[in-house]
Amino acid sequence: MSKRAEEAALKAYPPLHATDSSMIRLWVKYKHQFILGYEQAEKDIISLIESRISEIIGDAQPKPILRAELQELVSRIKKNDYVESR
16 A cells, blocks of 8 residues: 555545444445555556557657656656555
């Protein structure tokens, strides 16, 4: 679980101060689902960027500046622990 996803989940689902165990279980479930969705969205964004890079590379007249910018974006997302490798 990435730090960024955990932080976003805590913003969306602040800690619950309840004594009802069913409410606590429900809170944990929603928080966990949020984290999974957040991480999947990050992976989808990276995949979309990488597919665009492939299209640019396959283009008859490659656009090196755009390709470099997209590669840098993917690199920054991965380096900053936005997506953990599994």
